Amino acid sequence: MIELQRLRDVFRTALDLPAGAVVDELHYQDNEKWDSLAHMSLIAALEDEFSVMIDTEDVINMSSFAEAMRILGKYGVDFHE
Template structure:
């Protein structure tokens, strides 16, 4: 499984979304499923999946799938 697929799966599982959801288009608080509690579940998934510990600033800054990719790359996660 690629890191892109792992990230997609983390979004689907943490936000309790159907597997076919276009997570690449989601924005924080734009859908009812992505509230503050689901956001913390997403962060926990990311920490576990990629074996990292996100800084508080980065936790707050994850506001979309694309932004999550950018932030994870800072922690050495490769999306190439």
């Protein structure tokens, strides 16, 4: 599950969360650090980390950690072992 750990790390880094922060249940604007500016930083970091280009509709729809997994799956990122 290396891809899943990479995703968690990207979320922690882009949202400036502590190293051990639990992000799997995170939702947009549940956390004060996940605002619109942080959202765009997160998208850019995800694109860099997973070598994908996320389209505008998916950027708008990425409202949680789980949704990020689903959307990245559309681009060929496999989070299952």
